[in-house]
Amino acid sequence: MVAEALPPPDDRLEDRLEAVARAHGFAAFGIARADAAPETAERLNQWLAEGRHGDMIWMESRAEQRGSPQGLWPEVRSVIALGMSYAPALDPLALAAHRTRGRISVYAQGGDYHDVVKKALKGVARWLIGEAEDAEVKVFVDTAPVMEKPLSAAAGLGWQGKHTNLVSREHGSWLFLGAIYTTLDLTPSKAGRDTCGSCAACQDACPTDAFPAPYRLDARRCISYLTIEHNGPIPVALRRGIGNRIYGCDDCLAVCPWNKFADTAHRHRAFLPRAELAAPSLGDLLDLDDAAFREVFAGSPIKRIGRGRMVRNAAIAAGNSGDRGFVPVLERLAKDESPMVADAALWALDELAS
Structure with a gap:
């Protein structure tokens, strides 16, 4: 399935990369410079200082690495941000009235996204290494000190809404986020624009x-x-x-x-x-x-x-x-x-x- 969707070799690398990402099941794609979200570290440190992370000690213990892509990997030049849709067919609030039934968040009702997204990320990363032999890459989905949401916003996948989660014009609030860090200098996408307005x-x-x-x-x-x-x-x-x-x-x-x-x-x-x-x-x-x-x-x-x-x-x-x-x-x-x-x-x- 992936091989059939490969783009012609004369397209620019970024366009071919997007086509391959979509062939691997990603619904959203964008690229950001590794330094594109400089405010992340300050916001993270304030949040931690206020104790709003609760028992999530790992957020604090690796804050320096989490604050910027270079803090985790100094050689990174570009971040490829990817989103995989899990948009529900039914209203997630429908079970609220059925009090003897348990409500499980939509993202956890199917297969484990860690496995599915990481496998797809590795497939895209392998293709990129094959196209640009001097490239180094690292793939991340949720378990590493990576701030996927601000990076995805910087890469144009959407914006961080008032609920702090990513919102996409095309996919709403239902995206699993993954990232590929690379040493390549890729052309960045246009950053997302906050469109929450006065909505609360x-x-x-x-x-x-x-x-x-x-x-x-x-x-x-x-x-x-x-x-x-x-x-x-x-x-x-x-x-x-x-x-x-x-x-x-x-x-x-x-x-x-x-x-x-x-x-x-x-x-x-x-x-x-x-x-x-x-x-x-x-x-x-x-x-x-x-x-x-x-x-x-x-x-x-x-x-x-x-x-x-x-x-x-x-x-x-x-x-x-x-x-x-x-x-x-x-x-x-x-x-x-x-x-x-x-x-x-x-x-x-x-x-x-x-």
Whole structure:
């Protein structure tokens, strides 16, 4: 499939590179100079100084490398920014009223994006090395100290919206971002332009008030952070706001008006939702032991949070459901060997009793 889409050799390198990227499944492509987002380090350091990263210690420990591409790799001259679409066919907010079902963020309902995007990045990088033998490259997707969002904005994929995520005119808020660093001097694309205007939909939609101001996120109040990254009891004051969200939150993304232009035809098939992850039963999740958790979430990014965090999240969702049918399983979980599971179950029992 990729070979059939290769461009003629007389096109300029940047055009051929874009054609190859699209043949590998990327819906968005752009190039930025390695020094194109100089404000990144200052904004990152301020965010860290305010403690808004919560338990994400890796953000702090490698801040110097994260602040600029040259901080990670001094030889880099250009950044190839790439986006793979996971635009949902259904409204991500539709499950809000189905309180006995868990809501999983759209990005985690299909295959693990780390594997899919990295494989495609490596394919594009191999082609580039073949075309420019003096080129050196490094590929990154999410797990390295790379600030993909400001770099993608500098490369013209979109802009960082008021919810701090990338927004694309063509793909809305639904892009997995990857980057290829290279020693080549490539012609940069035109940077993205902020088109949020006076819209505050994402700010107004947040159930836990995680935005102290437009373009600023306090991760400690963000449901995605609380249900995925935070390993321990979730602050009691934020539990009711979590509703039936058990892994991540799409609210600030889903309400963005630019999503009406997102074409699901560009969605990578690897991210089509798995039936068991589209609307899982809270009762089934509360019954999970370690072995069952690993089986259900094999091949999913969800597997990395472990059984404890998932059952903790499901217990909070059960407490928010108003359904006393969950009482027996919650009573059992109140004696769970995981303190955070037991704590969440006891809280849920109190909520259902009130």
